[in-house]
Amino acid sequence: MKINTFEKEIINDKAKGLSDQEIGNKYNINLKQIEKIITKEKGINVTKLNKSKKINNLFPKDFKLENNTVWSFKSRGNWATHNGNYRGNWSPYIPRNVILRYSNENDTVLDYFCGSGTTAVECKLLNRNFIGIDINEKAIELARENLDFQFLFSSNIELKVGDARNLDFIKDNSIDLICAHPPYANIINYTYDNKYDLSHLNINEFLTEIKKIADESYRVLKENKYCAILIGDTRKNKHIVPLGFWLIEKYLEAGFKIKEIVIKRQHNCKTTGFWYKNSIKYNFLLLAHEYLVVFEKTKKKVQYHDKNVSNIFYLIDENIYLESTTVWIFNKEEYINNIISNLVKRYSKNYCIYNNNFHENSDLIIYFYDKNFNSFIKYMEKVKNNSIVAIVCEDIREENNLIYSEPIFIEKELRNNNNFKIKEIVIIAINNYSNNINNNKNNLNINHKYILIYQKVN
Template sequence: MRWEPENYNMEVTTLWSFRERGNWATHNGRYRGNWSPYIPRNIIKRYSKENDMVLDQFMGSGTTLIETKLLKRKGIGVEINPYAIKLAKNNLDFNKNREYEPKIYNGDARDLYFIPNNSIDLICTHPPYSNIIKYSHGIKDDLSNYDINEFIDEIKIVAKESFRVLKGNKYCAILIGDTRKSKHVVPLGFRVMEKYLEAGFLLKEIIIKEQHNCKTTGFWYKKSIQYNFFLIAHEYLFIFRKPNL
């Protein structure tokens, strides 16, 4: 098993594109919508150091926490879906840096009561994009079951909790994409960005991440020509900084 990507170079521009998703360690693409491990690797290596505390409050199948363990950071994962937690624990069960086993909580990103104020060195997370992909059925507080306006209202609470737990002068990285409804683009990414700015964060970077291998791209190609719309092939990686208060 390879423990790191081959020929890895840290990203240095605001345009990121990973044609190969990344399959070192236990990384895999079986959990729909999980992000490429190149993204948390870049963020963790750039904005944290060994033994720092890294939080992913939308843990999913554990991609970020695999990287915290590999890179010798103390990871905390929060996930509302027990099925995803089961997948994450399985993905994290490897014999490398066992002293950096992350802490995993079945909880809600809007209520991180078990994390003290100003205790996190880096937030690195990938929330659902409203209800574009519904990750659960019957879990009332799962944000992937919320339509756009409700989702934005709840993200405002997530942003406030992120601000509370993060140390001053530290960074919060969040990947979010846009969607389309009634033949028009809904700028979900920018609406989420606004809520983080309202919570008190400063915007450090906007990175455009190109999407590859979308499962529906082949089907939608002809539709995009027929009905005159462009396929959304980008996501936003916002890097926020919490100012020293």
Template sequence: MKEVTQEDYLNFVKEHKRVVIEDVELEIGQHNKIKLLQPAEFKLETTSVWSFPKRGDWATHYLNARYRGNWAPQVARNLILRYSKEGDKVLDAFVGSGTTLIECKLTKRYGIGVDINEDAVMLTRDRLNFDTLGKFPEQRTFVGDARNLNLIEDGSIDFIATHPPYASIISYTRNSNSREEGDLSKISSIEEFTSEMKKVGKEFWRVLKPGGYCAILIGDTRRHKHQIPISFRVMESFLEVGFILKENIIKVQHNTKTAPLWERKSVDNNFLLLMHENLFVFRKPMRDEKTSIFGESMQRMRETN
């Protein structure tokens, strides 16, 4: 891991006015105009199905509308408000465009954002450039690999909220035709991807405080007209690490780029379009906690021990 400070960002934008993520160029270094600092309407979700047809556009979130790989601000805000409190340390190890850290800043949490892609980290720092009323907690950013969070101490994180890539579905680093070392979005093998995500799970377990929660949004894919349950394989790998499954939330997808293209093909070839992702919320048990009552929520781990 290597920390990227505000000074590093300012030096970067002297020479770079754009960054590239998912082969999309995004402007940075401009004065971020804010029309609305907080959401005009927000209600904490109370069911296991979340649907946000209109993405949040408060603060600097509106600037990231073209970046398809990030999650909706409503998702990050719901998770942060439900599973952490003011002053907590929140980690996003696949920080992308900084949605989680923007919400940490707005909700008075100390955010830590990590990404393998330097452009994503610079974009995050750019999107954090807006004024709030009064003081706000520091937001720290790092270029690094989620499988090796070496600058984060054991048991120092209160909550983890992240949206990792799914096995070559979307390429996050600058050149989509090359495999940058450490970029999980370039892995096409489902078995290899699941194995690498288990390494991520082990690092999350290490840095998370006992009793803390870890939320991961991940979807599935389809090959040869059959669904591949990437999300559930990742879920199983986290259970094997030792996490307890707290919730499985269905996140409905809206305005996907490929949906119109594939609608006709789905009928002609007899398969359904995948229009949801799975948002898993895990809990790390307390020290000396009797976990036997959660056996069914830890089934995979128990079977493999």
């Protein structure tokens, strides 16, 4: 790809080690434009042009397997050859946890969005065989470089330039675990103009193609095995676009069931100063989470059991710290008070709580979801225009260990209802909380809930 003189100067400065911010200030361009120039010239979207390959540790220090559904890694992890140089690569803590929990040594793991090879490196370190494919040959080259270190085990690692939508070279029912991180519709571009790169698609096109990948995943995975996918939401005109739920739906349509929904907290999001003020001024929350969904290829069925919501007792704290991101972390004893206080402070003091004191003239209706969707809709029809409806709901562990996800069900039911426009998906992460129906050690302890925030539009 030919670059012009202006672009060449930027590449030279980047190679000298100037930061993106310094380049941005010098040439008056934004990060997206810098990424585009690098991807055009180098064929790959990387943060640094000069490589260092010093390995300090082959393993993470003090590693502990995650046991809850909320995962939060303070640092991204830099053992072995891991680093953040490939834009949008995932923290090695994620594939490490997935591989250890859902596969055994000598199993075959597939990552069809291999990128810089984070999953591949973890497979090498954990003695799993690996098949990695990526649409970008430069990414596959980088993955090969990252795998180029001496190690005790000699697992079988196969890297290939290819398209995740077509896994013809893999036999039916032959893979033990899928562990992958798709490009999210048009957020980071991984190639300059590769027409098969899904990161250039808009949301609807992206979801259509994801369905093909879900079908291929179902075909190649062995029965009773797992497929873990990391996906985030995006935002448009101050409203959330629930891309995560929509992707989950495609995998469900392909035949998968949900084994776990993990909330992966993101720490790069700013919660002070400019962004904090804007989140309040323009009344939106900063995205601070992604979903790691573990699907199971199983014949087991999800059967949703009855649920009773009793009256809610709460106290409003007018001085509560106003949350500015999509993840609210509360203690077990206080989470109901804190949810209600935060919603009231952000949206309206003219509020009511369904079940306790329903009042159709309220500007804010807080609804603790009780399974009965029809009665929910019946009440909501009476609610006045423009009011905010905040639905508190959860993922429920079934007796057969699968997950029934209320928020996914509700979002799907309301998606085509013109009276409700989704505004936010908030995650409530609760310290020391458990709502598991059984104590099977293969299950994660569910310690999060959701608030789906809608605006009523008549």
